[in-house]
Amino acid sequence: MALWQARPGLAGYDITDAITFCFITQAFIGPMQLMGGGLTLPERIRSGDIALDLVRPASLQLWALAEDMGRAAYLFLVRGIPPTLLGAALFGLYFPAGPGQWLSFLAGFALALLVSFGWRYLVALSVAWLLDDRGVAILSMVLTTFFSGMMVPLHLFPGWFGELARALPWAAMVQLPTDLYLGKAPVADTLALQAFWAVALLGLGWLGTRAIRHKVVIQGG
Incomplete structure (x- = not known):
């Protein structure tokens, strides 16, 4: 609040936008699992239980x-909504102006969940080759945060660095859906970028799943 009082309009946000940004992004921590984890695959790969998952008549991914x-749905309800409502009561947050803006935000939120899953699924699959996911999990947490x-x-990031940051997949998890909520982003372009990263990461996850299937067979299960 002090920053936006000193620099009104910083980053294109007024002080209400900035406070809303804070509460919305905090609400995303649980559903998006922004600190990493949320998947049981690493432990199942280490224990060998993944072999049973791969022979089941269902896609592992x-x-x-x-x-x-x-x-994510459970954490959104119990970890995301209550603090946001409290923030609205204490500070007076911004809410989308109409159903169109709500729909664009919900679409962006759904795509953000897919991007988050796609990234964490790749991190989880890396255990098949690295055996220990702690290093890559810490790197993932730093990049995501x-x-x-x-x-x-x-x-707030200047010049080409800011443009690059907003084009990376991690931005599709938080920054882009939050901008849709605030009405600060072109809807079609934003959803298209999120959809691109969702398809790209899920596609890499599909290839990674095929790769570990061959690896498990080669190792004899």
Whole structure:
């Protein structure tokens, strides 16, 4: 609040936008699992239980996605909405002006969940080759925290660095859907960028799933 009082209009936000940004991004932490994790795959790969998952008549990736979406929905309800409502009562947050803006935000939120899952699924699959996911999990947390917009709006980053940060997949998890909520982003372009990263990461996850299937067979299960 002090920053926006000293610099009105900073990053294209007024003080209400800035406070709303803070509460909305905090509400995303649970559903998007921004600190990493949320998937059981690393432990199942280490224990060898993944071999049973791979012979089941269901897609490992889709099964993990369904499980993750259920977790995200629960955390959005119990971890995301109550603090936001409290923030609205204490500070007076911004709310979308009409149904069109709400629909664009919900579409962006759904795509953000897919991007988040796609990234974390790749991190989880890396255990098949690295055996220990702690290093890559810490790297993932640092990248997600810094480049998603969870710490500060990415619009504060200057020049080409800011443009790059807003084009990376982590921005699609937080910054882009929050801008849709605030009405600060072109809807079609924003959703298209999110959809691109969702398809790209899920596609890489599909290839990674095929790769670990061959790896498990080669190792004899």
